[in-house]
Amino acid sequence: MKGNGETILIIDDKRNILEVLKGYLENEGYNIVTCSNGEKAIELFKESSPDIILTDFKLPGINGIELIKEIHSYDEELPVIVFTAYGSISSAVEAIKVGGYDYLTKPLDYDLLKIRIRRALDEKKIKMENRFLREELDEQYSMDNLIGKSEPMKRLFSIIRTAAPSSSNILIEGEYGTGKELIAKAIHNLSPRKDKPLITVDCSALPENLLESELFGFEKGAFTGAVNRKQGRIELAAGGTLFLDEIGEMGPNLQAKLLRVIQEKNITRLGGLAPIKVDFRLIAATNRNLAEETKRGNFRGDLFYRLNVIKIEAPPLRDRKEDIPLLVKHFMEKISKRENKPPKRMSPGVIEVFYNYDWPGNVRELENCIERMFILSEGELITEDYLPGEIREYTRGKVKPTTRRSIQGSAGEKDTLKNGVNLEEIEREAIVRALEIASGNKSKAAKLLNIHRKALYNRLKKYGLK
Ligand SMILES: Nc1ncnc2c1ncn2[C@@H]1O[C@H](COP(=O)(O)OP(=O)(O)OP(=O)(O)O)[C@@H](O)[C@H]1O
Numbered sequence: 001m002k003g004n005g006e007t008i009l010i011i012d013d014k015r016n017i018l019e020v021l022k023g024y025l026e027n028e029g030y031n032i033v034t035c036s037n038g039e040k041a042i043e044l045f046k047e048s049s050p051d052i053i054l055t056d057f058k059l060p061g062i063n064g065i066e067l068i069k070e071i072h073s074y075d076e077e078l079p080v081i082v083f084t085a086y087g088s089i090s091s092a093v094e095a096i097k098v099g100g101y102d103y104l105t106k107p108l109d110y111d112l113l114k115i116r117i118r119r120a121l122d123e124k125k126i127k128m129e130n131r132f133l134r135e136e137l138d139e140q141y142s143m144d145n146l147i148g149k150s151e152p153m154k155r156l157f158s159i160i161r162t163a164a165p166s167s168s169n170i171l172i173e174g175e176y177g178t179g180k181e182l183i184a185k186a187i188h189n190l191s192p193r194k195d196k197p198l199i200t201v202d203c204s205a206l207p208e209n210l211l212e213s214e215l216f217g218f219e220k221g222a223f224t225g226a227v228n229r230k231q232g233r234i235e236l237a238a239g240g241t242l243f244l245d246e247i248g249e250m251g252p253n254l255q256a257k258l259l260r261v262i263q264e265k266n267i268t269r270l271g272g273l274a275p276i277k278v279d280f281r282l283i284a285a286t287n288r289n290l291a292e293e294t295k296r297g298n299f300r301g302d303l304f305y306r307l308n309v310i311k312i313e314a315p316p317l318r319d320r321k322e323d324i325p326l327l328v329k330h331f332m333e334k335i336s337k338r339e340n341k342p343p344k345r346m347s348p349g350v351i352e353v354f355y356n357y358d359w360p361g362n363v364r365e366l367e368n369c370i371e372r373m374f375i376l377s378e379g380e381l382i383t384e385d386y387l388p389g390e391i392r393e394y395t396r397g398k399v400k401p402t403t404r405r406s407i408q409g410s411a412g413e414k415d416t417l418k419n420g421v422n423l424e425e426i427e428r429e430a431i432v433r434a435l436e437i438a439s440g441n442k443s444k445a446a447k448l449l450n451i452h453r454k455a456l457y458n459r460l461k462k463y464g465l466k
């Protein structure tokens with residue numbers, strides 16, 4: 001019940017009360033600061049940072065209510081106990097309403113006061129400890145912008161933590177939408193290079209010759225169109241990190257050049273003569289199994305070994321479904337902030353469906369799905385009604401979405417049943433689905449479907465899709 005040297009700020013305009021309280025509470029083991037008006041109290045509060053405040057309701061100048069409001073604008077959690085006149089319930093109610101922790105009626109019962117002070121301080125302490133724990137937990141569940149608390153994610157965090165400080169090359173392998181880019185950013189941000197640039201190059205985005213000049217830069221006049229000299233992305237990564245995304249798509253010529261850069265730590269601009277020294281940390285990512293590609297002769301073995309100093313695997317979402325609630329919460333908050341809309345909740349039914357689905361597009365597909373549901377739904381609670389049909393139907397019978405839709409689809413149902421399974425319908429559905437998963441990115445959709453981009457374009461035309 002005794003004090004542990006906590007500081008109490010007491011405000012009362014009656015000197016004798018201050019004197020008595022001070023003596024009594026100092027004896028109980030508290031450190032006491034006193035004053036007789038609200039203005040002075042605010043000054044003292046800023047100076048002495050008390051653990052608790054005891055104040056009379058009626059004060060000259062700033063009254064008790066205003067004082068509580070003012071103090072709480074600095075520290076919302078600071079407990080304030082208000083003394084009110086005997087029988088003045090209304091002022092007590094008012095004090096509690098504005099956030100006073102407790103009230104006591106005058107004349108004061110000192111034993112009761114002692115108990116209330118202790119209770120307020122203990123509660124505050126527990127609150128702080130909980131908050132601290134919560135923050136610690138939150139931190140444990142995320143790294144940079146990567147979220148997860150499943151075993152695969154914990155392992156991932158631990159590899160990132162170990163690998164980040166060094167300058168070793170890193171290869172990140174993982175399916176579409178598993179967060180490979182986020183992993184690369186996290187590594188960079190946790191490395192000593194974090195204040196230098198992280199330069200990203202998507203090797204699948206450009207044809208080989210453009211990619212080469214993008215990476216290496218060129219001197220004026222190196223080729224038609226090279227009217228000015230341009231620094232390459234590798235040079236721009238000096239001191240920092242170079243992230244080569246989709247490295248599996250890099251052609252053999254560039255693979256050979258990249259190998260040389262890694263070995264010799266210098267580059268020569270196109271049309272340039274003198275090599276330029278470069279210091280960068282290389283992170284590469286791919287959704288292919290690069291060891292396999294090497295065996296098949298699609299990727300240079302010597303380059304593979306250079307890249308693969310540290311291998312990081314981005315786990316697919318279906319192997320870490322226990323992260324779904326956390327991810328849902330994260331994306332719901334992100335979208336509500338971005339859209340400037342009040343927060344919403346997913347019904348337990350939706351979460352269950354999410355658990356039953358396999359998420360071929362991984363976290364990106366989940367994020368897109370949540371975004372769509374958030375935008376389309378009206379109330380605060382998002383129900384199963386807003387689930388994309390594909391996901392609902394997939395999980396209902398646990399039958400692959402494309403075939404199920406084609407057998408049950410309402411529009412072409414008769415045709416389908418009459419003619420058996422309609423292959424074109426299946427193909428069309430598969431394309432729509434792949435585009436959805438790839439967020440409309442056609443080359444990614446083509447890769448998902450395992451067909452050439454041109455083949456995808458032909459089919460888009462055939463089915464009148466954009
Ligand atoms: N663990 C995660 N926590 C939070 N968000 C994630 C996580 N993993 C992925 N995301 C989100 O999912 C989306 C896809 O992530 P990212 O682009 O890093 O994946 P990727 O593996 O590079 O995909 P792709 O192979 O399609 O390029 C991003 O919006 C990203 O923010």
Ligand SMILES: [Mg+2]
Pocket residue numbers: 180181245
């Ligand atoms: Mg990526």
